Amino acid sequence: MLMLIQEHFPDLLNWNFKFVATDICSESLAQARLGRFNQLEVNRGLPAAMLVKNFTRQGESWEIRESLRKRVEFRELNLAKDWAGLPPLDLVFLRNVLIYFNVETKKEILGKIRRLLRPGGYLLLGGAETTFNLDDAFERVPIERTSFYRLKA
């Protein structure tokens, strides 16, 4: 996300914002915190120009630039449990995760997002996911080839 912001909206990097990146998996978080990836991992969809611009080579690995990494705070979080300590959020990217939960838990998770989402904030889900029939407070907003969700006025 930060690489795309840098590419398309570089002035935004002067704003005071950060990403809070969460997962239940401590090994994934440890690797993400390190910001170090092997050749196979960086070959999965990252354009070569972005790789060269944002990573430095460390032996067999590629390490993300500190100026980008420091914008991200990594936290272990089980979405199905307590979300204590998460700040109000402007944008929530929850792609391909709701699919793992039953309807009741999906409703609880969307409720937590609803309470944390700042006015004017947006939620992005995976292509196979929706708030429809789960939380009527959200409305879908089609944007080009995708869609976001926001709270109804």
Ligand SMILES: C[S@@+](CC[C@H](N)C(=O)[O-])C[C@H]1O[C@@H](n2cnc3c(N)ncnc32)[C@H](O)[C@@H]1O
């Ligand atoms: C299919 S991946 C999607 C990752 C990423 N959002 C994406 O779109 O590429 C699902 C992720 O959800 C995480 N996950 C599964 N159950 C979870 C839970 N209860 N709380 C938080 N994260 C969970 C997994 O560890 C995995 O990283």
